[in-house]
Amino acid sequence: MxxxxxxxxxxxxxxxxxxxxxxxxxxxxxxxxxxxxxxxxxxxxxxxxxxxxxxxxxxxxxxxxxxxxxxxxxxxxxxxxxxxxxxxxxxxxxxxxxxxxxxxxxxxxxxxxxxxxxxxxxxxxxxxxxTTRADAPVMADNIARSGGTKVAILARGDDWGKSLSEQLTKSLEELNVASEVVVFSQDAVNFQDTAESVGTMGADTVVILAFAEGAQIVRSLLEAGVPPIAMHGGAGMFDVELPSIVSPGSPELLDGFTVYAASGSVxxxxxxxxxxxxxxxxxxxxxxxxxxxxxxxxxxxxxxxxxxxxxxxxxxxxxxxxxxxxxxxxxxxxxxxxxxxxxxxxxxxxxxxxxxVGRFGIAQVRNGVLEVLRVQDIDVD
CATH class of the missing domain: 3.40.50.2300 (Response regulator)
Known part of the structure; x- marks a missing residue:
């Protein structure tokens, strides 16, 4: 011009x-x-x-x-x-x-x-x-499309974790998907009890709202028999190094893990x-x-x-x-x-x-690499 x-x-x-x-x-x-x-x-x-x-x-x-x-x-x-x-x-x-x-x-x-x-x-x-009003519908819709019927939401006990878990519960309910929130302390020494609670509640899908401690939670879930395809992570886990952090030397063990976060255009x-x-x-x-x-x-x-x-x-x-x-x-x-x-x-x-209107990248671990599958816009109004 x-x-x-x-x-x-x-x-x-x-x-x-x-x-x-x-x-x-x-x-x-x-x-x-x-x-x-x-x-x-x-x-x-x-x-x-x-x-x-x-x-x-x-x-x-x-x-x-x-x-x-x-x-x-x-x-x-x-x-x-x-x-x-x-x-x-x-x-x-x-x-x-x-x-x-x-x-x-x-x-x-x-x-x-x-x-x-x-x-x-x-x-x-x-x-x-x-706000989390947009994150939650994107995650809930994908979980429902993946066949989730009972969701364990493992939420960090901070402002972000509580806010997103509340919104996600509402979004899942609107899709007739049951859920239960387990709040954990990010300062915990280990997360074995948190992982075991998933089996206790009979959940077929797990959402992990965590930061760096999320890698340890994922390892505990894998040990508890939860497959990666049943795991979904919030923005605090959108780390391209996550597969190698969870499983050094065998990052492909996390294949199927899905993660969501705001991003730019393609x-x-x-x-x-x-x-x-x-x-x-x-x-x-x-x-x-x-x-x-x-x-x-x-x-x-x-x-x-x-x-x-x-x-x-x-x-x-x-x-x-x-x-x-x-x-x-x-x-x-x-x-x-x-x-x-x-x-x-x-x-x-x-x-x-x-x-x-939020713009989100939806990524999944494939062959040990976290790849953005698509970019999706959502209008929270």
Whole structure:
């Protein structure tokens, strides 16, 4: 698109946006760091290619809210105008009050807990991923199609695990599939009792809502005689290394295991895979965090949190459709109201910072390799 007179000045004179990135370089969700971090950097690359001005400062969140708070405070001290992260809902709960008090925009690429939609200190929080209201129907539908009739839901005892297990129970019930939730402590020494409870309840299908401890749970389930084809994992287990972690030397023993998580489009996943070797979970959502923040800052002509938040909804709905930073920025330069559709879906952020259409990658272990079988969109409304 050719730019009208003055458009180049509009872009080059826009304030430089500094984004702080708070992701788990360490901890039980460290496997999410490569795709989310790569998604951020691809977003920055595209913003700069489109004439935008953006810089990144970054730090480790681990899966520790205290560490994340330390990191956020450091990044704010280094001039961050907005934050992307944390990866875990529970860790974001640890930093959200600081960002609320500092009036700093926070975009989460992988926080699916429904709690953020209603809490008062989430005024500056928005996300490019759907809540567990979308995860649950995708999982439930696939489980029902696979012949599941009695489902054991093994749920991590944190905000994410409880939220998703509640939604999954409802979605399964709507499909006339019975289920029972077993909450486990992620700090347990072993998970033999958790695995044995599956046999006690007579379940023919098991859903594992876990992080890194999920590998140990899967091993316990295999020892208890549960076949991988009967196992389904949530986003916290969408790790391309999982088959080798569960069964070193014989990753094919996990063939049939199915896992679900938000991802980008097929085309974006291919681009991301060139960087991270197939690990695409939440990468598209992290990319869209960068693009939305950059477009909102450009539209506002400001890097102040309240100004950015005032434009987040405006640049993602009810305007002229555009599909990349360069295209959307050129329209803004012409005074056109835009509606950015991202690689993670149409976005259409609402007044509480939620989206209604989720894009999911459904993957299965085949010949010892976790492969994305298909990408599926779901409208939670």
């Amino acid at each position: 050719s730019q009208p007179e003055g458009a180049a000045d509009f872009l080059t004179e826009a304030p430089e946006l500094v984004i702080g990135v708070v992701l788990p370089e360490t901890g039980s969700l460290s496997f999410l760091y490569p795709p989310e971090n790569a998604g951020v950097h691809l977003g920055v690359e595209d913003v700069r290619a489109g004439g935008g001005r953006v810089e990144i400062v970054a730090g480790d969140s681990g899966t520790d809210p205290d560490l994340a708070v330390e990191t956020v405070n450091r990044l704010l001290g280094e001039g961050a105008h907005a934050i992307i992260g944390a990866a875990a809902s529970g860790v974001s709960q640890g930093i959200i009050q600081t960002l609320y008090e500092s009036q700093i925009a926070q975009c989460a690429a992988s926080n699916t807990s429904a709690a953020f939609s209603t809490q008062e200190n989430a005024e500056f929080f928005f996300r490019t991923v759907t 085309a974006f996943n291919e681009r991301l895979s060139e960087v991270v070797g197939g690990n695409v979970v939440f990468g598209g959502q992290a990319y869209d965090c960068v693009i939305v923040l950059a477009l909102a800052s450009l539209a506002a002509g400001s890097t102040d949190g309240p100004d950015i938040l005032a434009e987040v909804q405006n640049v993602t709905r009810d305007g002229t459709k555009c599909f990349g930073y360069g295209e959307c920025a050129a329209l803004l330069a012409q005074g056109v109201d835009i509606d950015y559709d991202g690689v993670s879906g149409p976005l259409d952020l609402d007044e509480v910072g939620d989206i209604s």
